[in-house]
Amino acid sequence: GQNAFSVLLFQDMAVIPILAVLPLLGSGAAHTDAHGGAADAWMAAWPGWAQALVTFGAIILIVAVGRVAMRYVFKAIAKTRQREAFTGTALLVVIGVALLMTKVGLSPALGAFVAGVVLANSEYRHELESDLEPFKGLLLGVFFLGVGAGIDFGYILEHPLLVLGGALGLILIKGLILQCLSVFSGLTGRQSLVFSASIAAGGEFAFVLISLSLASGVFPPDTGRALVAMVALSMAATPLLILLSQSILRRGLAGQEEREPDVEDDGNPVIICGFGRYGHAVGRLLRISGYGCTVLDNDSDQVELLRQLGIPVYYGDANRPDILALAGASRAKVLVIAIKDEAAASTIISNARRHHPHLTIYLRTYSRTEAYSYLGQGEKHIYRETLDSSLRMGEDILKQLGMPAHDANRAAKAYFIRDEEMVQAMAEHRNAEDGEYMNVAREAVKSLDELLRSDLKAEDRDPGAAGQAG
Known part of the structure; x- marks a missing residue:
């Protein structure tokens, strides 16, 4: 799981330099914004290296300013104790950075990604994650809805061999690379097969790269439609790949000779x-x-x-x-x-x-x-x-809260003894009906608390007895 997450995170991070380099590969086609105007018309006449330099500079500026300025902005908002202000500010940052990215010839998706990086470096990231949680599922659904609407099924029907072959080639090439990486990371054969199958498909940022490439004139529309269909088909095949890998493992285990x-x-x-x-x-x-x-x-x-x-x-x-x-x-x-x-x-x-x-x-x-x-x-x-470790933690917490060490140790030992007695007693009712079992368990918990309190009070009155019991 950790290896798969690392690869996916690297893929997402690699999108930033790729998007910045794409203008150098384009034929100069204009990138139009939602209003039909040229979003980067002010630098359309610039050479490719200058556009790339401005793009990198904008990203660096956003990250640098965000790390410094957003700390004070969120600190001021935190003093208001208004949760809605956190949510509104975070969304404003995302929208603002996305619009700025369009002005330097990049996609708003990259802007949202960069804004997420900026917000993730804030000390208020956990509160922001909690506030933005309701929006995640909704926006993710909108994203994939747009991806699905962009798939040209007519093109797939007209060129089935091209699309299927491209999707299969993508899965095989990426899967082979992942297999090599799994060998270097020390995964076993079983682990590497499942690891490769789970992330061998194209990533969701591929759609962003394809859209920007089309807008920059990197390749013609027919190539874009084919690539979108290939990536979408490979993503749809991911559950089947995982099931296939697990089936292969089961058959391999069943077919191999049992080790002596x-x-x-x-x-x-x-x-x-x-x-x-x-x-x-x-x-x-x-x-x-x-x-x-x-x-x-x-x-x-x-x-x-x-x-x-x-x-x-x-x-x-x-x-x-x-x-x-x-x-x-x-x-x-x-x-x-x-x-x-x-x-x-x-x-x-x-x-x-x-x-x-x-x-x-x-x-x-x-x-x-x-x-x-x-x-x-x-x-x-x-x-x-888990009993001993949990009691040891509880004992340390009691000491941290000011209880003398010997009293904390005595309380932990008393709990251990009484809890073991309760388990012994409850074992006799393990086959009872649910209602009866819950009644017995409820009474056992109540009596355990009462017995512990009485034990601790008795030992407070007779320290010698407590020493002998320990």
């Missing part, structure tokens, strides 16, 4: 199933503390990446009883299940309890409902992945 597990019994006391963000931290802590771990993961890309980093990981599906046996479950003491898939985790628990009942199982859970499920299976060592 390479699990070995290292005689370690701990077996970890899943070595993602959670299992990784647990495994590294145990290893640096001198306890060996046998790590299993069924994601071949993840296994190869970890091995390249020098982390010993075995490829194998812990759902299979034979894989656990190969990993040395008969001699291990602890089984850590750190995968996010609840169904797979339940299968591993069942197999471990059936074939290796001596193992102590430690479970990572993603939510309370998962915790209820594991408690229902008789498990005891259950760890909700």
